[in-house]
Amino acid sequence: MSISIRVGMAEYKAAKSPATLITLGLGSCVGVVLYDNFAKIGGLAHVMLPDSNLSSKKDYNPGKFADTAIDALMQEMSKLGANERRIISKIAGGAQMFQIKSENNIMQIGKRNVEAVRTKLSKLNIKIVAEDVEGNYGRTIEFFCESGELTVKTIGHGTRIL
């Protein structure tokens, strides 16, 4: 039996094979998986918001924001022995659960989260090898550090393996 590690909203965790990393009920949040296939070390961040610059507090939790969570997760993985140059990424989530017309773009938080994650990963030269993003439904995702597979479970939209 492998250990299953739960990653809550705004958290980020790294683990070694054979552990799995799981996050339940992603809506507008984005699950960012980083993986060093050679060392079999994986990491999962549950990103809530795109931009840490909009935080009204200075001592914020880095796990909340796309631009800070990925750096923090990389550090955790390095501590376990992952090599930054080998890291690839898989992303899922960023749905818009409710269709609301609004002049305010906060309603499109899911989409903006996905964009911010993409921007950050590209800055770090991390390749996104698979993704299942946006849409209007929730996702539960589990990453297997052993195989590098990411399962995406939905209600009414099937289960996918990325």
Added chain:
Amino acid sequence: MYTDLEIDALKEIGNIGAGNAATALSTLLSKKIIIKVPQIKIIPFDEVSKSVGGPEKLVVGIFMRITGDVDGNILIIIPERDAYNLTETLLSKQKDRNVDFSDMEKSALLELGNIVGSSYVVALSDLTKLSLKVSVPSLAFDMAGAIISFPLSLYGYMGDTAFLIDTEFTEGLDGTKLHYFLIPDDESLKLLLKAIGVNTIEHINPSGNGGI
């Protein structure tokens, strides 16, 4: 963060809104509705979905946005089974529980959300003399965590906790439940309190047990 007085005032706001909403819901369903005393919740994001059965629990969520003198969100969460019961009552027709909600059933639930949401806000507006508008409702049938995360994530810019006023409505006989969450935007909380005459200047309680 908030004093006892402020919490009590917010509970009272919730009570008055919920009272009006319960009357409207009772008329709509022709059934007796019981409301619990509203709870003021200031909790970490992850814990919010616990109050409705966990992040993967299948629920109907009805979302409305409040705009005007204060801004905020309304989220009504109805567990799967209870949503089936409600559509049956609303449409006086047995629901096939093996298939997804039909368009007709969805619009019945949206109408319920509309009535509950607006009657709550009308009472709030009368009490506070603030001008408030409620958007057209939108519905999702999905995992509770996915549904709740959206209105909550906006709190992430302010801190690590969400603020919500949670009221549970129960239909007497078969125990059908729904949760009504009023989730005011951060700045709006102070305006709400001010509108009912509660001063929110940061003050130190000498007994040391007033704040939470």
